[in-house]
Amino acid sequence: MHTQASKTSACEGMRVWIVGGSEGIGFALVKQLLEAQALVLVSARNAQSHLRLLDLLKRYPQQLHLLDLDVTQKADLTAKINQAWSIFGGFDTWIYNAGAYIPMTLETWERNAFEQMNAINYLGAVYLMVELLPKFRAQQPTTDSVIYRPQWLWNISLAGDFGLPYGGGYSAPKAALQNLAESLQPELKAAGIQLKVVNHGFVKTRLTAKNDFAMLGLMDAEVAAEQLYQALFKNRFETRFPWSLAWVLGVIKRLPKSWALSLTRRMLKNA
Numbered sequence: 468m469h470t471q472a473s474k475t476s477a478c479e480g481m482r483v484w485i486v487g488g489s490e491g492i493g494f495a496l497v498k499q500l501l502e503a504q505a506l507v508l509v510s511a512r513n514a515q516s517h518l519r520l521l522d523l524l525k526r527y528p529q530q531l532h533l534l535d536l537d538v539t540q541k542a543d544l545t546a547k548i549n550q551a552w553s554i555f556g557g558f559d560t561w562i563y564n565a566g567a568y569i570p571m572t573l574e575t576w577e578r579n580a581f582e583q584m585n586a587i588n589y590l591g592a593v594y595l596m597v598e599l600l601p602k603f604r605a606q607q608p609t610t611d612s613v614i615y616r617p618q619w620l621w622n623i624s625l626a627g628d629f630g631l632p633y634g635g636g637y638s639a640p641k642a643a644l645q646n647l648a649e650s651l652q653p654e655l656k657a658a659g660i661q662l663k664v665v666n667h668g669f670v671k672t673r674l675t676a677k678n679d680f681a682m683l684g685l686m687d688a689e690v691a692a693e694q695l696y697q698a699l700f701k702n703r704f705e706t707r708f709p710w711s712l713a714w715v716l717g718v719i720k721r722l723p724k725s726w727a728l729s730l731t732r733r734m735l736k737n738a
């Protein structure tokens with residue numbers, strides 16, 4: 468098993484598809500994977516014209532490929548998935564990192580915003596996994612090395628632990644994805660695919676730039692990406708960090724609901 472040691476060649480030849488790799492945590496993870504010599508396909512809505520990805524492509528022309536893919540465009544997905552699969556002749560690792568966050572108050576509720584977050588934070592993963600499963604199953608493992616074992620890594624969120632004021636449109640589909648992952652893990656494991664989830668807290672990206680409150684344990688995208696990278700090598704279903712927020716939300720989740728809600732009520736803007 469690989470450890471925190473140097474990344475040089477740690478992922479040599481590992482074929483990774485990261486969906487949502489153009490910005491924030493995903494982009495930081497792409498850089499770490501390339502450094503470790505993985506073969507990486509990056510998807511996002513405009514991956515093929517994304518300037519920072521194009522810069523990376525110049526540095527890693529043999530390892531990096533880009534594919535425009537909008538996970539909400541159901542009609543295009545089969546063709547896009549086939550195209551993705553053909554680039555390296557399959558994948559060892561599929562990472563679902565796409566996410567959307569639109570905080571709303573009662574005054575700003577919008578049906579489209581709820582639908583968008585449901586489509587990106589939950590249904591996108593479902594659409595992709597349904598088509599990827601038969602492809603992963605049909606693939607013969609080439610070696611026993613841990614990095615070539617079929618695995619799916621879903622970046623979910625600690626927000627799925629308990630719904631907090633204004634964030635329910637985001638956290639409800641995240642909680643659904645966590646529940647789905649728990650349900651699927653045993654069957655997928657029996658089918659030879661290791662499903663892993665990462666539930667982390669606040670990271671400095673364009674998503675949290677929308678927050679106007681103090682964020683406990685706020686970290687840089689590189690720090691979060693390093694944890695996702697390490698999760699690829701661990702034989703562990705769930706990775707949770709930072710411990711401070713994971714602990715607070717873990718406690719709120721387990722409290723009697725009336726107690727938990729009296730705490731979260733204090734997060735209201737005019738409380």
Ligand SMILES: NC(=O)c1ccc[n+]([C@@H]2O[C@H](COP(=O)([O-])OP(=O)(O)OC[C@H]3O[C@@H](n4cnc5c(N)ncnc54)[C@H](OP(=O)(O)O)[C@@H]3O)[C@@H](O)[C@H]2O)c1
Binds near residue numbers: 493622623
């Ligand atoms: N930031 C945090 O504090 C935090 C905390 C917990 C969990 N997370 C989760 O971590 C993941 C990454 O978040 P981030 O903060 O790094 O956000 P980000 O900077 O906005 O990156 C999100 C990525 O998802 C892609 N994406 C969005 N909509 C898409 C679509 N319809 N189809 C395909 N790709 C799409 C984006 O690319 P395009 O926009 O170019 O398509 C981008 O590459 C998300 O799942 C998020 O929920 C974040």
